[in-house]
């Protein structure tokens with residue numbers, strides 16, 4: 001263990017004597033913008049049985065590690081204590097004090113709401129000392145996506161996506177948007193062919209946005225031909241008017257939740273839609289599938305939102321980008337000569353990216369699923385439930 005990590009672990013134990021009493025800190029396993037995660041052993045795991053268990057030695061020890069696995073995959077252990085849901089290894093997530101108290105409370109609250117959901121990492125308990133908070137989660141053994149994606153066969157992609165979509169189906173049925181779907185937040189175990197969704201630090205309840213609803217939520221009105229005059233007073237009109245930017249624009253600028261990770265943000269997030277739904281997570285699932293099929297990570301590599309929109313436009317073409325922007329009351333314009341009007345098909349893109357001439361039948365199925373996920377119009381994009389019904393899963397060609 002690294003010296004600075006050792007010091008950090010000492011500090012954590014000093015701040016939280018309850019943690020020092022109950023857990024043996026093993027190592028640091030993750031460090032992000034808002035937290036540090038440590039692997040630890042729960043010393044109360046075996047309770048009275050601890051001594052007996054220890055003599056079973058190494059082999060049994062490995063089996064014990066399986067207690068972090070989903071119940072369906074656990075092998076039965078004879079004479080195991082009753083509290084089956086207590087794992088031996090845990091992940092201690094120390095949430096930084098820079099993260100606002102409301103944010104921390106939000107993360108813990110949502111995890112509490114989602115307890116019992118399949119493929120969502122459950123919250124065991126949490127500790128607080130003044131402004132510091134530590135969440136305790138079962139440790140889930142997983143592999144690093146940056147290493148595993150290259151070796152993925154189509155069958156592996158199917159297991160990965162099935163598990164991720166199952167998690168999202170439960171999360172979305174609670175009307176919760178995760179907002180940060182990406183490989184580092186989905187811990188996948190190739191041996192189990194299952195993963196767990198973690199990191200609800202940016203998650204929110206659908207419809208919790210405070211500003212006025214986006215034009216896209218008025219689609220039915222638009223179709224009936226009504227004029228949304230009150231709407232247009234605050235948002236740029238979509239047709240016919242000069243796209244020049246007024247110098248003294250007294251209208252309040254549009255504010256929308258743009259939280260997430262670059263490269264995984266849905267078009268409506270980039271377009272500052274104020275009525276974002278659980279469909280934004282489905283776009284991110286599409287980006288993961290594109291990474292797997294195209295064998296490139298990261299697939300999108302934009303520095304900012306404008307860059308990201310350009311990347312999208314090079315795929316979809318300007319015509320569809322303009323239509324997507326208009327849906328949210330925005331204007332999309334570009335004079336970049338490399339961006340065509342028409343764009344490309346997903347099949348062509350997957351072939352180019354993975355350097356293959358032809359797709360196998362199962363790769364074609366996966367590519368059709370991809371186009372259902374990376375759909376610019378959120379109302380037409382597949383939901384997690386619909387995606388699980390896709391031919392890629394229901395009629396798999398093995």
Ligand code: ADP
Nearest residue numbers: 030032033034035037091137138139140184199
């Ligand atoms: P952050 O908000 O800092 O991104 P995460 O909850 O995503 O925090 O955790 C960061 C990293 O810690 C993850 O990408 C993963 O590698 C590791 N991690 C988090 N929870 C667990 C867990 N339950 N089991 C194993 N590793 C975990």
Ligand code: MG
Nearest residue numbers: 032184185199
């Ligand atoms: Mg994370």
